[in-house]
Amino acid sequence: MNELKTPSTHDILRDLEVNIFTFVKSKEIEVYFQLSNLYRLLTAESYQAFSKDKENLDKLSQKEKQKQLKKWSKKAKPFCKKTDAKLKGKFRSSVGFYRDILIHKKRYYKIKDFNAIVDFIVQEKLLVATLDPLPVIDMTQVESYALQEIEQGPLKLKK
Known part of the structure; x- marks a missing residue:
């Protein structure tokens, strides 16, 4: 039997295609993810x-x-529509962005709530996850990932 390696927090963040926002005045970094990417992860x-x-x-x-x-x-x-409606009341860390006037808003959730959101989805039976074990993000690793991504810049040129 093949031993599947558990992904690191950096791997999960990379594959979830998280968005990183930096605030110049407060020097704060916030990391967000989309429910659609979480859905694909949990159903893999x-x-x-x-x-x-x-x-x-x-x-x-x-x-x-x-x-x-x-x-x-x-x-x-x-899944996203149903889950977003349930999460709005429980997690107030979401933010929405409109791509343009005609296209609906894309909602993102703070990565700090990732583990709690995964637990909530499973407990409330909003989705039967096929991924085993469920992904867990080590919050102490999020900032180092974000800083690494910021340093690489938006183009991430491969050498």
């Missing part, structure tokens, strides 16, 4: 399969990438 057969899907997506042409993202979005939409 393994963490390695989830990570591989992301790698394969990055290799696709722009047109194929959009097609795949649309397929994933359609699958995740009912």
Whole structure:
């Protein structure tokens, strides 16, 4: 039997495609994730399969990438809508961004609530997670990941 390695916090944050916001005046860093990415993670057969899907997506042409993202979005939409409604009352750490006037708002949740949100989803039976073990983020590692990503910059040029 193959021994599956448990992903590090940095791996989970990278594959969840978290968004990092920095505030100049307060020198504060906040990290957010989307429910749709959490849905794909929790419904993956393994963490390695989830990570591989992301790698394969990055290799696709722009047109194929959009097609795949649309397929994933359609699958995740009912879960996100139902879960977001439940999370609004319990977790006040969400923020929404509009892409433009005609497109609905995308909601992001603070990574500091990630472990509690995963537990809530499982306890409330909002989703039957197929991923075992459930992902856990070590909050002491989040800032180092964010700083590393900020240093690399938005282009992340590979050498």
